[in-house]
Amino acid sequence: MPSARQHTYETEVVWTGNLGTGTDSYRSYRRTHEVGADGPAPIAGSSDPHFRGDADRWNPEQLLLAALSQCHMLSYLHACAVNGVVVTAYTDRAAGTMTETGDGGGRFTGVVLRPRVEVAEPSMAEKAVALHEDAHRLCFIASSVNFPVGHEPEVTVRPGGPVRPAEG
Template identity: 30%
Template sequence: MSQHSATIQWLRSPHPQDARTYSRRHVASLAGGQLVSMSAAVEYQGDALCADPEQMLISAVASCHMLTFLAIAERQKYRVESYQDNAVGYLEKVEGAGMAVTRIELSPKISFGGDNLPDAAALSRLHASAHKNCFIANSINAKVSVV
């Protein structure tokens, strides 16, 4: 077991485009000392220059899948040279529950080096195992798929 923490800090200030409401900008301080400028999504009067919680959730799922994939690939003697994912999450209305990120589509592009290269079936098994063992995917209700 491990614990993970973040500190969120917000101070009232006027919204830059609508003085009748407040700014959604805030800062997340992570345990490693990193500061992340955050806001609501633009659709909810947020700042496009900041990360929004939905982007952070999608990033967490994609990052967890990648890190799990890399660990499994290494254990199976595959040498991953690069990994890029353009993940997309969908915020949708859920009947009786309001809005939710209902699905996340991962689109990893991976290059391998060395003599041991996975075929399509092995690559599919690697992704299935990564998905099954991803801590973040196991923690959410959204459907996560590799497209």
Template identity: 35%
Template sequence: MSEHLARIRWQRDGAVFTDQRYSRAHRWEFDGGAQVPAAASPDVVAPALTDVSAVDPEEAFVAAVASCHMLWFLSLAAAAGVCVDSYDDQAVGTLGKVDGRLAIREIVLRPRLTFAGEAPTAERIAALHEAAHERCFIANSVRCPIRVQSGD
């Protein structure tokens, strides 16, 4: 078992706060030293109350799912002797109502792969994706469906 830590920092910076017009911008800090500007999505609060250039929690959620899947895919491909040259995923999460509450309804992974030498068959790639999905800790932790839409 392991623990994974994140420090989330926000400051009021003199805003009234109780009028709901405070900044939603904050920072995520990780144990390796990485710091990420974060904020509420401009789809959730007025753009003036957020930092549109920062990562929002919904984007981070989709990125975590896609990253975990990719890391497992690469590991399984390497173990199977399949040499991947590049993996480029433009994953998308859809926010909507689920049981009357807003939630990420679905995540679609759209990896585009290039291989060294001859590419494996579509069936072999699909099998690697399925095995990666089964092993992904993040995918195993969420309720929404996750689909892989392969372009290979």
């Protein structure tokens, strides 16, 4: 069996919400921040509006949900490509539930991914649904969280005729 490969990721989070008096009270600062990494453009972040955050910025809960959705999609597209299923469109409207605890903390209790997949031919539809199980198993992020991640896929067939898989 080949040895496990390790990958290291680095990000930087910089708080931008000091209004001049720092955190001298719960209401005296903004929750705004920038999430960055070498390469991509920064992400404007804040807390959820329920926690005095800005609705026009990404919050950590949304980013976790997006990471699960992205990872599933990328794992799924790979599984389809190596199994002869031609995906022509993919959209996911994921939903997650976070429950607050009495001590001010909280945790996610579950996420449901709802991928809407379009495939090239009717003969691919059944396999396209089944490959979501493989994608779930392969997803690095879903394998790393301690709450259930379900999926409710819907597969349709591309109108207008078949598209053949590319060679190689």
